[in-house]
């Protein structure tokens with residue numbers, strides 16, 4: 001039997017409980033990294049934030065799953081975010097903020113297996129970002 005994709009499973013469990021992750025993820029981001037708030041434009045940033053999160057989740061699912069191509073977006077965004085002035089550590093931190101938000105939504109259903117799948121994924125993403133010298 002193939003290994004269940006636990007990262008994908010964590011998103012499914014969260015989706016069943018929470019219609020929109022966007023406000024929760026950005027609340028968590030700005031709590032942990034208050035300096036990030038001013039990096040988004042003051043008008044029209046809700047759209048940007050929503051689509052940035054949606055595309056990031058798409059890339060995470062692809063990275064944790066079939067790797068058909070969406071995951072390459074991560075490397076592309078490293079260089080566009082260098083241009084936006086987003087420090088690399090903050091860029092990487094966004095993935096951890098998503099994981100933390102899911103963990104809070106899942107509560108007791110955040111299993112040790114899900115936790116370790118996420119830890120591996122975050123470590124791997126960090127390597128991709130650090131390696132990227134675009």
Ligand code: HEM
Nearest residue numbers: 036039040041048052055056074077080084086090091094
């Ligand atoms: C906390 C870390 C991050 C900050 C502060 C940040 C900030 C920003 C800013 C300022 C924009 C431009 C908005 C505009 O046009 O006004 C943006 C766009 C975008 N961000 Fe992020 N970002 C972060 C992490 C990420 C990550 C990890 C990804 C995915 C790998 C990502 C994907 C995108 C995408 C897809 C866009 C849309 C525009 C484009 O294609 O470049 N962001 N982000």
